[in-house]
Amino acid sequence: MKILFVCLGNICRSPMAEGVMKNIVLKNNLDWKIESAGTESYHVGENPDRRAIKSCSNNGIDISKQVARKITVNDFSDFDIVYSLAEEVNNEIETFLKSNNSTGEFKFLLDEVYPGESKSVPDPYYGNEKDFAIAFELIETACETILKKFTSADSKFL
Numbered sequence: 001m002k003i004l005f006v007c008l009g010n011i012c013r014s015p016m017a018e019g020v021m022k023n024i025v026l027k028n029n030l031d032w033k034i035e036s037a038g039t040e041s042y043h044v045g046e047n048p049d050r051r052a053i054k055s056c057s058n059n060g061i062d063i064s065k066q067v068a069r070k071i072t073v074n075d076f077s078d079f080d081i082v083y084s085l086a087e088e089v090n091n092e093i094e095t096f097l098k099s100n101n102s103t104g105e106f107k108f109l110l111d112e113v114y115p116g117e118s119k120s121v122p123d124p125y126y127g128n129e130k131d132f133a134i135a136f137e138l139i140e141t142a143c144e145t146i147l148k149k150f151t152s153a154d155s156k157f158l
């Protein structure tokens, strides 16, 4: 199973998702490829936001060594699933694909928990520690749901 999480800056939401999912994968002895990327280039090459690092370390997960990168056209064929963390990210992905004369599939991460509701993980960048904790909780629930979904007997990825 190859999963890519995408947000805007790749320094807050998607790095937390990468960290949480990798932790779950490790605990369950799975051979899955997990990465994250952003639609914007502002923070490329940077480690995650210190508040995202803190939120994860509060939960025993180290994301401090992650490095932000931008999405590529190849990501949409290299990964089985591309999860968008939010509505504004969907719009940016569409624009990215169009400007590269390319196509690709992606879906809302939170649709795994709330099917068809198109819910977003709220952008915590301009918020405080509590906003990061809220984002972490939503992401953790979604990642646990992903584990159940793709390790269940009827999963086409087994």
Ligand code: 4NP
Binding pocket: 007, 008, 009, 010, 011, 012, 013, 014, 038, 042, 123, 124, 125
């Ligand atoms: P992320 O959060 O998309 O969850 O990484 C953001 C990080 C940076 C910015 C916006 C959102 N920014 O505008 O620089």
